[in-house]
Structure formats: C-alpha cells, structure tokens
C-alpha cells in the first residue's frame with residue numbers, strides 16, 4: 001500500500017507560548033487578526049498575548065466572538081475587519097472552533113472576492129496559499145492545529161468541512177500551561193476525543209507506520225495522563241503531556257483518517273447538540289466492541305501494549321476496558337445518559353453511513369450495524 005505523510009505545519013512544543021508567538025511573528029509584526037473567544041478573554045488567557053502584541057507595536061484586530069460550532073456568519077465579520085486593517089497574519093487562540101475559524105479566515109483573506117461557500121462546496125477551487133495562520137490550542141482535544149481541514153457551517157448551518165493542504169496552519173504553538181483552568185468535565189471529554197482520534201487512526205485502513213508512531217504514543221499518553229489531568233487540573237506535567245498527545249493524535253488522524261466512532265458521532269451530536277468529545281467518548285466502548293473481531297493479532301498486540309493491558313486480554317475486552325476508563329474520568333457510559341432516544345436510532349445510523357470516514361473503519365459497517373451499536377450503548 002502506498003501512503004503520503006505531509007505536514008507543513010511547524011510545531012512548537014512550548015512552555016511560554018506568548019514568547020514563542022512573538023518570535024514566530026518576527027517583529028515588527030504586520031497587522032494581526034487575533035481570533036479567540038470571550039471565555040478566554042474573561043479568564044485572562046488571551047490578555048498576555050494581546051498585551052505583548054500591542055507593546056511590540058503590532059496593530060491587532062481582535063475578534064473574540066467565536067461560538068462553539070461556528071457558521072460562516074460568525075467568521076465573516078472577523079475577515080472583513082482583518083481585510084480593512086490589512087492584516088497579514090491570523091492568530092487563533094482557543095479550542096477547535098476558534099482554530100477552525102482562524103484557518104478558514106486564512107483562506108478567506110487569500111481569496112478576496114470569492115464566496116467561502118463556493119470554496120467549501122467545491123464550486124470554486126482553492127488556488128491561493130493562505131495568509132499565515134498561527135494556531136495556539138487551549139484544549140487538548142481536536143488537534144486542529146495540525147490538520148488540513150476546517151469545519152465551518154455554511155449559511156444554512158450545514159457543517160461542511162473544507163479539506164485542502166492550504167488549510168494547514170503555518171505554525172502550531174502547543175503549551176499545556178494554557179489549559180490549567182479547563183474544568184474537569186471538559187478536560188475529560190476533550191481528552192477522550194484525543195483517545196478516539198488515536199485509536200481510529202491506528203485501527204483505520206489508511207494507517208501507516210508513520211502514523212502508527214504518533215497514534216500509539218498518543219494512546220499511551222492519554223491512558224497515562226488523562227485521569228490525572230482530569231482529577232488534578234493544576235498538574236502542569238499532566239497538562240503538557242495531554243497537550244502533546246492531542247497534537248500527536250491530530251497528526252495521526254489527519255494523515256490516516258478517522259473511523260466509525262466519528263462517523264456515528266456526526267449525526268448523533270447534530271441531533272442533540274451534544275459536545276463532540278462527550279459523544280465520541282460514550283460511543284467508543286460500543287463501537288470498539290463491534291470492531292473487535294476485525295482487529296488483527298499484530299494490531300492488537302501493539303494496541304494492548306499502548307493501553308497497558310495484561311497478556312491475557314483480547315479485543316473482546318476493549319468495551320469493558322473503555323467503560324472503566326470513562327468511569328475513572330467521571331464521564332457517562334451510556335448513550336441514553338447523553339440524550340440518545342430509541343426512536344432516533346435508525347435515522348442517526350443512516351446518517352452515519354453517509355459520513356466519509358466510515359469507509360476507513362477497520363470493519364465495514366452498514367446502517368443496521370450502526371443501529372445495533374447505538375442500541376447496545378443505549
């Protein structure tokens with residue numbers, strides 16, 4: 001099998017993201033479009049960056065109005081303000097929604113006069129390299145800082161990802177100290193997103209030796225550090241390890257794809273406005289139970305080592321292993337607890353089969369299979 005590994009993003013594992021940002025922007029900085037959210041401004045996390053930028057003489061357009069799951073209408077005002085000021089850089093400080101907004105803004109700024117919806121739906125090709133984007137994650141979750149996709153809702157709110165090599169950020173600055181104040185429930189849910197990214201990248205059909213390295217190490221790091229990061233959020237070592245794991249899992253899944261958990265989570269989260277990390281977390285045990293018969297002995301050996309399972313364990317144990325891990329993290333273990341209703345199962349299952357990533361899953365799944373997984377997890 002042939003494969004390509006392409007990561008143009010410079011990744012800086014940092015313990016002082018403010019200083020690293022200033023170095024990346026090579027002073028005197030050109031005008032900067034700085035995208036974040038109100039929560040991070042309120043929590044004082046954005047403030048050191050803004051202060052340092054202003055002290056360096058950089059002109060900054062601040063856009064702090066990014067909601068969760070942003071739509072085009074949420075991004076356009078930032079881009080218009082950035083264009084007016086002649087911004088040459090985009091900085092995104094936040095979780096996946098902010099980073100995706102920053103990456104989309106980088107593309108929009110380099111395609112003036114082109115409707116982003118046309119780019120999003122492939123009616124107009126992406127032709128121009130983006131304005132340079134610096135992504136600074138404040139959650140250990142999506143891995144958006146190292147992926148070539150940005151998911152922004154179109155004008156009707158349909159979540160349509162734009163996937164193109166020009167979407168990659170120029171630089172990712174990964175600093176776990178920015179995550180110290182993330183509440184336990186969000187730490188656990190976003191951290192489980194990392195676990196699922198890594199497991200799906202490792203088990204998926206497009207896995208390669210290059211992505212296995214990142215995926216297996218990310219699995220090991222999440223298994224080791226997520227319980228501590230959740231129970232003791234002020235543990236800087238745990239935060240830094242989870243920050244690295246999230247980026248490594250992002251590298252793995254961007255290159256090798258996701259699988260059935262994410263395929264089902266798309267319509268599931270859409271139906272109930274469910275937090276993405278929570279959705280994939282609760283789906284994981286039941287989906288792995290379905291996948292178990294398709295896991296080869298070689299894959300199982302490597303996975304069981306990364307999960308630190310005893311020699312006697314076998315793939316059929318994955319469901320209970322993951323349920324116990326969720327319990328350790330204080331997360332729900334049944335889909336009914338996060339809103340799933342029996343009456344919706346068929347529609348969600350059919351929606352899952354329309355998600356592209358289902359084709360990368362280690363075991364082929366039909367709508368009936370997806371319905372059975374959802375029913376088992378209810």
Ligand SMILES: [Fe+2]
Nearest residue numbers: 193197276280
């Ligand atoms: Fe995810």
